[in-house]
Amino acid sequence: MADFTVNILGCGSALPTTKHLSSAQIVDLRDKLYMLDCGEGTQVQMRRMRVRFNRLAHIFISHVHGDHCFGLPGLISTLSLLGRTGELVIHGPKDIESFLKPVLHLFCQNLQFDIRFNVIDTSSHELIMEDRSVKIYSIPLIHRVPTCGYLFEEKQKDAHIIREMIDFYQVPVRCLKDIKQGADFVTGDGEVIANHRLTRPAEPARRYAYCTDTIYNPRIVPFIEGVDLLYHEATFAEAELKRAKLTFHSTARQAAEIARMAQVKRLMIGHYSARYDDLSELKKEADAVFPDTILANEGLVVPI
Amino acid sequence: MADFTVNILGCGSALPTTKHLSSAQIVDLRDKLYMLDCGEGTQVQMRRMRVRFNRLAHIFISHVHGDHCFGLPGLISTLSLLGRTGELVIHGPKDIESFLKPVLHLFCQNLQFDIRFNVIDTSSHELIMEDRSVKIYSIPLIHRVPTCGYLFEEKQKDAHIIREMIDFYQVPVRCLKDIKQGADFVTGDGEVIANHRLTRPAEPARRYAYCTDTIYNPRIVPFIEGVDLLYHEATFAEAELKRAKLTFHSTARQAAEIARMAQVKRLMIGHYSARYDDLSELKKEADAVFPDTILANEGLVVPI
Numbered sequence: 001m002a003d004f005t006v007n008i009l010g011c012g013s014a015l016p017t018t019k020h021l022s023s024a025q026i027v028d029l030r031d032k033l034y035m036l037d038c039g040e041g042t043q044v045q046m047r048r049m050r051v052r053f054n055r056l057a058h059i060f061i062s063h064v065h066g067d068h069c070f071g072l073p074g075l076i077s078t079l080s081l082l083g084r085t086g087e088l089v090i091h092g093p094k095d096i097e098s099f100l101k102p103v104l105h106l107f108c109q110n111l112q113f114d115i116r117f118n119v120i121d122t123s124s125h126e127l128i129m130e131d132r133s134v135k136i137y138s139i140p141l142i143h144r145v146p147t148c149g150y151l152f153e154e155k156q157k158d159a160h161i162i163r164e165m166i167d168f169y170q171v172p173v174r175c176l177k178d179i180k181q182g183a184d185f186v187t188g189d190g191e192v193i194a195n196h197r198l199t200r201p202a203e204p205a206r207r208y209a210y211c212t213d214t215i216y217n218p219r220i221v222p223f224i225e226g227v228d229l230l231y232h233e234a235t236f237a238e239a240e241l242k243r244a245k246l247t248f249h250s251t252a253r254q255a256a257e258i259a260r261m262a263q264v265k266r267l268m269i270g271h272y273s274a275r276y277d278d279l280s281e282l283k284k285e286a287d288a289v290f291p292d293t294i295l296a297n298e299g300l301v302v303p304i
Numbered sequence: 305m306a307d308f309t310v311n312i313l314g315c316g317s318a319l320p321t322t323k324h325l326s327s328a329q330i331v332d333l334r335d336k337l338y339m340l341d342c343g344e345g346t347q348v349q350m351r352r353m354r355v356r357f358n359r360l361a362h363i364f365i366s367h368v369h370g371d372h373c374f375g376l377p378g379l380i381s382t383l384s385l386l387g388r389t390g391e392l393v394i395h396g397p398k399d400i401e402s403f404l405k406p407v408l409h410l411f412c413q414n415l416q417f418d419i420r421f422n423v424i425d426t427s428s429h430e431l432i433m434e435d436r437s438v439k440i441y442s443i444p445l446i447h448r449v450p451t452c453g454y455l456f457e458e459k460q461k462d463a464h465i466i467r468e469m470i471d472f473y474q475v476p477v478r479c480l481k482d483i484k485q486g487a488d489f490v491t492g493d494g495e496v497i498a499n500h501r502l503t504r505p506a507e508p509a510r511r512y513a514y515c516t517d518t519i520y521n522p523r524i525v526p527f528i529e530g531v532d533l534l535y536h537e538a539t540f541a542e543a544e545l546k547r548a549k550l551t552f553h554s555t556a557r558q559a560a561e562i563a564r565m566a567q568v569k570r571l572m573i574g575h576y577s578a579r580y581d582d583l584s585e586l587k588k589e590a591d592a593v594f595p596d597t598i599l600a601n602e603g604l605v606v607p608i
Contacts, residue, residue, distance in 0.1 A: 015385055016378070018351050040378040041345045047322050066381045066411050070374075074320070074344040077370045081319055095410060102406045106399060107370050 011270035061092030270296030365396030574600030
């Protein structure tokens with residue numbers, strides 16, 4: 001069972017087209033949903049992908065450009081119409097509040113739920129939030145406006161108990177929680193049963209890094225080293241390197257360079273310029289530096 | 305050739321779904337485009353329907369609820385990226401300016417084109433604008449916030465000249481314009497040729513009325529009497545009459561009542577509540593009062 005997936009709602013750039021919508025992703029981790037960016041049309045994409053609106057409590061905005069946040073007013077209105085009562089937290093650079101506050105004032109005066117803004121300092125790598133399942137950090141990026149990426153670091157799960165051994169030593173149920181978390185077991189006779197005889201290690205904790213929009217910036221490498229999946233923008237092909245620099249975006253080759261330097265397990269590229277009808281050029285370019293790059297696409301679900 | 309069409313981009317209501325998007329239409333009249341409402345996702349629908357962005361110069365907003373205007377920020381950003389320079393006029397109740405001004409300030413500081421707001425008094429029936437092809441009037445509607453409909457009244461076209469008669473009387477080219485507009489022709493001999501011998505009458509001027517959102521309101525009948533096409537909201541079926549009243553919306557039967565009273569040529573209903581998977585109930589209800597009602601649908605092009 002994939003209990004950690006990245007769901008691509010939109011992976012186009014500033015000009016949404018019939019092929020690629022504006023940026024939006026859902027990270028689904030142990031049945032909680034975390035949204036990354038929210039371009040126009042995100043709420044309808046959620047319906048298309050059968051995402052359950054009520055499991056969403058945190059939205060992370062990378063930067064305050066329209067193609068990353070124009071879906072928020074509609075999404076918030078819809079959450080309200082669906083009867084939401086639980087708090088919604090919107091994390092992002094401070095202008096996200098400047099954008100939404102007047103809109104909420106005009107359209108959502110009777111919200112039955114609270115919206116809390118968590119203003120992110122996009123210049124530093126910091127723990128932004130944690131819950132039972134995950135720690136989420138900011139990743140400083142360089143773009144035309146304050147921008148950050150986000151790093152999802154799954155919390156280590158409990159070890160698996162070995163049922164036969166638990167039965168054999170007649171371990172009481174009340175001890176199981178501690179054993180799963182590493183405790184030894186002491187029998188009635190005072191015999192100490194080492195934890196490793198009672199458990200198998202949990203799967204290693206997984207990490208996902210979301211880096212968009214950004215100019216090529218090797219300084220992010222230490223923050224994303226070895227992640228299981230890196231999403232890195234690749235707005236342009238290398239032939240448009242000049243334009244990439246000028247607009248503070250990356251090429252597919254540059255995205256792959258970052259992935260290679262950070263020795264990530266897998267790379268997914270996206271945020272494609274509307275000029276690319278055929279993405280094979282971008283994939284080929286990335287593959288040459290970092291083999292088997294994944295192309296983001298609307299509707300794609302990537303297990304981590 | 306259909307030189308007057310209504311193009312349905314979205315005909316859902318407050319909750320956009322995978323079946324019906326938020327309200328938006330394009331009136332295409334003699335190659336100029338006029339937009340009616342602009343819900344979230346309108347710009348992508350324009351691409352799907354191959355609407356040419358540069359032919360759009362006027363947007364008419366019925367009222368400042370999100371499902372009628374949340375597509376504006378994205379559309380304006382896209383017009384800017386496409387290199388627009390011509391003025392864009394946004395007609396609507398005064399809050400449309402309160403919504404857009406802060407958004408434009410944050411996202412569109414370097415627009416290369418002017419946006420002009422034409423604030424509409426939604427309580428009266430007034431001429432809002434006219435150009436070479438059309439006069440557009442407001443229609444006062446009753447909803448939870450200031451709301452108006454829009455009436456498109458095509459200007460009378462010139463009469464058709466009868467080529468054989470023009471040749472026979474050797475009418476000089478410079479006289480043709482006046483003749484098309486009703487002038488008689490005087491030959492070199494002083495003979496007066498009556499206009500009706502030189503021309504066939506033009507097709508009658510056509511009218512389209514757009515009425516959404518509104519509670520059942522027979523007072524609009526005089527404004528829309530005899531129009532070639534009436535779009536009237538039908539958010540609910542008659543079984544939800546109470547809810548319709550409560551939310552200041554109409555039922556399908558009520559929309560048909562208005563059409564019948566106004567003796568319009570055709571009725572199109574839309575703005576369907578998300579609760580209706582199957583619209584045949586709404587159509588049946590309307591047909592019983594006003595036969596052959598058209599159901600609006602995304603992608604539908606209705607010639608007038």
